[in-house]
Amino acid sequence: MSGLLSFMSFVICVALVGAAWVAIRSTSLPMAILAAGLVSLLASLMFLILAAPDVAMTEAAIGCGLTTFLFFFVLGRVRGGEHD
Amino acid sequence: MTKRIFVFGMLIGLGAIFIDLLLSYTPDSALNQTARYYAERTATDLGAANIVAAVIVTYRGLDTLGEVTVLFLTAAILVMVLYRDHGIGINKIPNRFLPPTGEMLGTGSRLLVPLILLMGVYLFANGHLTPGGGFQGGAIIASAVLLLLLTNPNQTFNLQLFSLTESISGIGFVVIGVLGMFFAGGFLDNRIFPIGQLGELFSAGAIPVIYTLIGLKVGAEFSSILVHLSEEKEES
Amino acid sequence: MKTLLDVIGALFLVAGTSFLFLGGLGLIRMPDLFNRIQSGTKATTLGTILTLIGATFLRPEWGIKLSLIGLFLLFTNPLSSQVLARAAHRIGVEKSAKTKVDLLVEPPGDPR
Amino acid sequence: MRKFGNQTALFVTLFLFWVLINGSLSLGTLLVGVVVSSAIAAMLPGGWDPLREFHATPAGFSAAYHFLIYFIKELIRSNIRMAGVVLSPRLPINPGIVKVHTKLKSKMGRLLLANSITLTPGTLTVMLEEEWLYVHWVTVESTDIEAATAHIVAGFEKYLEVMYG
Amino acid sequence: MVDLLIYLAASLAGMAFILAMIRFVIGPGVSDRIVAFDVVTIVAITVIIITALEEDRVVYLDVALVYALLSFLGVIVVARYLERGF
């Protein structure tokens, strides 16, 4: 791994932990779900840099895509209900 | 309050274990024995260029069969859970108001759906050559269904077609596995078809066939999960 | 010849990423959502296409796949920003105080 | 007969995409491409808008070529203008949503028009309703419908009218 | 020369990335955050291309195709959610 990729992975890791913090600490549900999607997206970039393109594609299509869509569908169903 | 203290204590304990693991980690410099076997023998024995695909479909094919079964059970349980009892449900939402999607999204999705479907098929048909495979391709196909669903929320899908595709692909997967027992080395051996030349689309024996079946099955399962979660149905 | 092509490709890469950077800057500086969409997603589209051209100069044999990515991006990106702008206008996202005119009146009968 | 022609055109386009995305011309690729493209084309009755409404005449192709040239020129020019706006410290913007009129009748033509307007920075189609487009404009120069139409739409419309009518 | 220019390009892309992340964290509403999400996805395509150039593997480019599709669908899902479309 060259210096360039090391630098990029450092930036991505910092962003990853920041996005996870937003996902855990935010009180609004849509924001938490979006932040969790962003965590998946950045993790998928990290997988690609760690030389695992298969896993990167799976994480992008399934972890970041389908999971986020499922969350938003359920959120649309329970909207108007109690939130904490 | 005691709960908080308990949580923090547990997390600090886990963190100590993780720090210990982190400090004692040293990367390997050479492949271990299993990986060396896969790296040396995959291309000559199975003819697959993507070694991860070879591991998933052939070397650990039985695990993948189990995985597909788990997905099938997920879809089935989801339908059972979301089945609506008329007595209990408190929020019957009759004919909610849905804002129109507008002309742009309608025309755009008509433009894009065939291309997305083609991309999904490309991913699982070329799973043995490039990254991608049945699971990713199935997810992309489900995305095309999602786009249709978003464009017209009141659209009805043929759920029988989904379950039919799913059953036929699952049966096909098992049948190819059993054929491997008779005509080749064992269950799910891919050498029932000719190996072909490395890098061609028709190569690697049964791997593209199995990946296509997995792709269709996973696509149908994810589509049915999406349709069931997004639709308010009176009966399952 | 080879090195000349490489230098041209790298210059294209730098130009493309500069547009990406400008898009990010606009995302921070613009006052309201519509202006953010304007500078955020449009500048990045051109930036990505310039990057793809640069990569084509650096590795000519990848050209077909890179151009497919560009084509896909050209069709999907404006569509998504239009849909988002429509939804934002429909739910009444606040517009900046500088906004001079808004001729789009929401049709009555909306449930909110 | 016309419906059949539409399906064939869709099949040919999908097959072309298949060959491009695979990047090889071996026998296996072509065979699988035929099967896949015909399956997808059979699943979509009624043909495919971008091909069905295109005027496949020499004038149409020439207009498409000129449209592409004009579009790229406009894209780069307005991107540079937008970069100036973003970089200047005072942020000289004057945003607003104006209403413009288009003469295009076909759906695909309108979609291409809206996409082109959106892709050139500075203008963003917010809504497309029949023949009226509502455009968000970063630097509003005129709120009059006619003047705004001439400023935003006319350049693209000239070519699209020949292509899609 | 070429290596230096690619380094410059990567650092510019990294800065765009950081700016979009800042907008994601501070953005007042969900719609602002989804714009930032879109920009992050598009910058990620550039990062993938730079990675592929650096490692010299053409197979990484397939992942970029999936990303281009994903940014589109994600924005549309959130937009339809915002206007209560499902």
Place this chain on the structure above:
Amino acid sequence: MVLVVLAAGFMLILLGLYGALIHRNILHMIVSFSVADTGVNLVLIAVGYMPGRTAPILDSNVSVADAVERIIDPVPQALVLTAIVIGVGVTALMLAYAYRLYQTKGTLDISKFTELKW
């Protein structure tokens, strides 16, 4: 370098567990679970990485002969691929249960579900 990724993965696991334990809203708990899931996958892939090697896909660039010297271990990648797909199944199931609970009780707050409390 790999240590940074490992540390980020461990941080994700800890943050996810913390969120799952302190939140009272079921959907927030499911979001935290999916974050922890991603962290586990990141750790597994980072452990399988070897510096200076490339992806386990053979093409014109990595020939069959020098594969042993140039590719990384494919087994962790196959495992993580499986884990991601199972993870989305588990998430879908949890979401369906959450929706069903909401339908019967009209709330998502976990402290309101008191039938099984003792």
